[in-house]
Amino acid sequence: MVAIAERILLTKSNVRELHSISVYLEHGGYQALKKALSMPPADIISMVEQSELRGRGGAGFPAGRKWRFLPAGRQLKRYLICNADEGEPGTFKDRQIMEFDPHLLIEGMTIAGYATGSCQGFIYIRGEYDWIAKVLVRAIKEAEDIGFSGNNILDTGFSFCVDVFRGAGSYICGEETALIESIEGKAGRPRLKPPFPASCGLYGEPTVIHNVSTLAFVPFIIERGPEAFKSFGKPGSYGTKMFGLCGHVNKPGVYEHPLGVSLKKLIYEDAGGIKGGKRLKAVIPGGLSAPVLKANEIDISMDFDSLTAAGSLLGTGGIIVLDEGVSIPFVAQKTAKFFAHESCGKCTPCREGTNVIRFLMDRLMQGKGSLNDIEQVLRLCRYMKGATLCALGEAAALAIGTMVRKFRDEFEELVK
Numbered sequence: 081m082v083a084i085a086e087r088i089l090l091t092k093s094n095v096r097e098l099h100s101i102s103v104y105l106e107h108g109g110y111q112a113l114k115k116a117l118s119m120p121p122a123d124i125i126s127m128v129e130q131s132e133l134r135g136r137g138g139a140g141f142p143a144g145r146k147w148r149f150l151p152a153g154r155q156l157k158r159y160l161i162c163n164a165d166e167g168e169p170g171t172f173k174d175r176q177i178m179e180f181d182p183h184l185l186i187e188g189m190t191i192a193g194y195a196t197g198s199c200q201g202f203i204y205i206r207g208e209y210d211w212i213a214k215v216l217v218r219a220i221k222e223a224e225d226i227g228f229s230g231n232n233i234l235d236t237g238f239s240f241c242v243d244v245f246r247g248a249g250s251y252i253c254g255e256e257t258a259l260i261e262s263i264e265g266k267a268g269r270p271r272l273k274p275p276f277p278a279s280c281g282l283y284g285e286p287t288v289i290h291n292v293s294t295l296a297f298v299p300f301i302i303e304r305g306p307e308a309f310k311s312f313g314k315p316g317s318y319g320t321k322m323f324g325l326c327g328h329v330n331k332p333g334v335y336e337h338p339l340g341v342s343l344k345k346l347i348y349e350d351a352g353g354i355k356g357g358k359r360l361k362a363v364i365p366g367g368l369s370a371p372v373l374k375a376n377e378i379d380i381s382m383d384f385d386s387l388t389a390a391g392s393l394l395g396t397g398g399i400i401v402l403d404e405g406v407s408i409p410f411v412a413q414k415t416a417k418f419f420a421h422e423s424c425g426k427c428t429p430c431r432e433g434t435n436v437i438r439f440l441m442d443r444l445m446q447g448k449g450s451l452n453d454i455e456q457v458l459r460l461c462r463y464m465k466g467a468t469l470c471a472l473g474e475a476a477a478l479a480i481g482t483m484v485r486k487f488r489d490e491f492e493e494l495v496k
């Protein structure tokens with residue numbers, strides 16, 4: 081059961097039935113779009129740049145800079161894609177926006193589409209979110225009926241349609257270029273970069289791709305201004321983030337806070353502390369790809385720079401809490417199995433690396449491993465770093481390598 085926390089920035093708080101366009105309009109919905117359509121697109125890009133909004137999909141790339149990467153001159157076709165694949169284990173924030181406030185996303189996409197000169201938007205949603213895809217399709221139809229989406233929006237001459245595209249359960253299809261291949265009807269495998277999607281994306285045309293939460297901030301930035309956005313968070317990490325807490329906590333759920341909130345507060349105040357009064361052992365702070373933190377490392381500010389400095393990642397903000405009863409080698413084995421299964425096999429370091437690590441983890445867990453196996457896992461993790469085509473292999477190496485390094489005694493215990 082997911083608790084829907086009061087959202088402090090992304091939507092008006094605690095409004096019921098916000099998925100319906102009439103309720104959304106009653107609460108000021110689509111005002112930002114009206115304002116945006118009266119402005120030159122370049123001014124909108126400047127506002128997003130000034131807000132210093134960083135992507136919420138994992139890597140934290142500045143959104144405004146990404147929009148600037150689009151080639152100069154307005155080509156016939158440009159695309160905007162919303163990445164709603166939400167495949168990272170431990171992550172369930174985007175579904176809150178799409179299910180309960182779909183018009184916020186449609187409004188954000190339409191503004192971004194106008195600013196970037198796109199003719200068509202896609203929401204690439206994971207297949208497992210079937211009911212949410214239906215919510216989105218209904219909301220798009222409502223917006224089209226009133227003239228906020230589709231042809232000649234609000235009689236401005238600007239046309240922008242949004243289509244919902246369902247994925248088929250592959251984690252790699254969350255990677256932006258694999259996602260593009262998937263929409264094109266090909267196997268979801270990452271492309272070599274450069275060229276980046278901004279210059280050569282969907283069907284070879286310039287394409288901007290963003291996470292759901294990133295696009296959902298756009299109406300606020302346009303309506304209230306970049307400075308209002310920057311009144312949340314801290315330098316380098318402005319705005320809020322929806323943190324999803326799961327695992328051994330009393331109140332799992334999604335909680336929105338300004339970036340910079342303490343991880344300890346999230347676990348012990350929002351999520352009500354550790355289940356059954358047990359002691360905390362470890363926390364994976366940003367989805368399974370983010371390197372694990374030990375219990376004594378949780379007094380940390382949840383922002384891009386602090387987590388990177390601590391050797392981990394803010395990632396998706398999906399926080400997995402592990403109590404004292406958890407075996408870290410068991411978690412490492414499951415993590416290795418996940419990444420080996422989801423590796424697309426296109427590049428050798430990821431295909432072979434994740435599979436050999438899985439094999440070694442299985443052997444260690446069966447009590448048949450050696451100290452050399454532990455060294456071999458660490459060696460592979462080092463070799464994979466920077467050697468894979470996309471971030472999947474590197475993330476696997478970083479996540480598993482950190483578990484082995486920080487909890488080495490537990491792995492050695494399996495050998496003894």
Ligand SMILES: Cc1cc2nc3c(=O)[nH]c(=O)nc-3n(C[C@H](O)[C@H](O)[C@H](O)COP(=O)(O)O)c2cc1C
Nearest residue numbers: 135136137163165166167254255256290291294471
């Ligand atoms: C294996 C893999 C899976 C990913 N899955 C997602 C995802 O489910 N959702 C997402 O927004 N970004 C995902 N990303 C990141 C995207 O490639 C891309 O950086 C992101 O959509 C950009 O959006 P942003 O600029 O708003 O952060 C994934 C990356 C990798 C390497």
